Amino acid sequence: GPIRYEEITVVLSFLALIILWMTRPIWHKMFKPNYVSDGTSAMLISMLLFILPAENPFSSKIVERLVENKKDEPIRTVMTWKLMREKFSWSTLFLLGGGFAMADGVKKSGLSELLCSQLSGMQWLPPWTFIAFSSAIVCLPMVASIAIAQNMNPLIYVLPVTFASSFTFMFPAGTPPNAIVFSAKILHVSDMIIGGLVLKISSFILCQVFAQTYAYLIFDMEGFNVSTPLTPNAP
Template identity: 35%
Template sequence: MSVAYSCNIGGTATLTGTNPNALLLGNVQQLYGDDTGLNFGTFMVYSLPESVICLLFAWIVLQAFHLPLPELSLPLRTGKAKVSDPGPAADIGEKIRSQYRALGPLHTVEYILLCAFLALATLWFFRSPEFIPGWADVLGLPDVSDATVVIAVDLVLFLCPAFVNRAEGKSYTPILTWPEVQSKLEWSMLLLLGGGFAMAYGVTQSQLDQSIMGVLQEALSGFPSPPLILLVMVTFIGMLTEVTSNTSTAAIAQPIMGSLALAMSLNPLFLLIPTTIACSFAFCLPVATPPNAIAFSEGSLRIIDMVKTGIVMNMGCFLIATGWALSWGNVVFDMDQMPPWANVNSTLSN
């Protein structure tokens, strides 16, 4: 359960971590343009600390539900503390260390790939982080996107040799070849994301988002404040993903959340970002997320075990997501203010 929960939570830290996050960037750019301030760097500044808090909360919950608290006895005469035997924890640690030793040392190609990954993450983060001028701003390249960085790093891997041993009679071979990409790339993931963008576009073009937004606006008219509205929507979207695909839920919900925010004179990011993150907070059922299903398929878990822990996890993470948007969200994205790009988009839509 700890592995499944950490996969769900850890994916919320970056735009590339989960499908709903990737959909968020594409839909925000499609609906509101490129001046929203949402990019890889700003999203990571916002969401990474939140994911760390949720991980700590998950550790506390799993410890409380499934592990005994450490036993500590204090003998009166000796004055020495007696700590319980670590037991299985030591065995697990030794197994992990032995498997790590079996990997052997890193090879040249692996070092190159590590450097390429670090370069990719660095260029993503500092492209236009908003709090300081990014390299794209300094170089005057406003049209450069995160996808441009990916293609550039890929081209380097296609050209860089794999440093094979010439004595073995092997010819020049690049680190990355097209046959490997063609056979190992998750093309289904691209189709899934593309389908999500198409679904979101259909929701807006058919005015379905306006119809659902009207119903939600009427239902939420009795709620006194935006924070309570945010908590309700985060909880609703998060619980919905327990029984539906988080990608399809995000594809449908994101245009609706944007329209609802504009109708209530709120910053669209105020509803869009927390509800998108809530799509990954599905901890109750095996069908909720692939990590949950993989953990359950090991055969050591019962559904009731996941439900008992998952309900507490859901409620806690929903509260954390709401509180984080109300506090840190105002610092990173000015969520408490109506931005000019939202007013322009609203006028054009009307």
């Protein structure tokens, strides 16, 4: 059928969000440093959806309702808390929020430094042994500290760990997209394991090849000391 007023409102709101994201380097200067972020724009647009009406406020039906002061028939908004509570992917929110909270706790509690000191005696192990079990949010600070303690370029560990953290194809809780797909209740866990295992193995092999070959053409991986800035090679 024809596009409805509330659908137009959602599309325009999303376009406004994109514009706010793209122009943030300009308008963020009106606020204190580090006062606004991309999340600020997202929260603003989300709040507007709870305020903007789902029907054209200038239509004869709405005007008549306002004139007659029918308080028992409130104007419906684009988004309601009931709809939000029922449709929002809360598991994705807790998955992301829990990961960031755990990473912040590992950093501020000093656990990353403790693990680094305990693992510093394992310098004889190749880098891929750390990459194989690492999760980016939690382990990036740790593997970077290990590399610096060994006077190695942190990118030797950080780049593969960063890429490998995206190779979570096997379980619903691996990434937010996995959780979203699984929440549709079309796939079983066994389906994700069977399909994801092949992708995981092949991606891990390609990641190692990239880290040991192509990465050296982009970054100065060999010429590094603790005071060396991490910058790409000049073209």
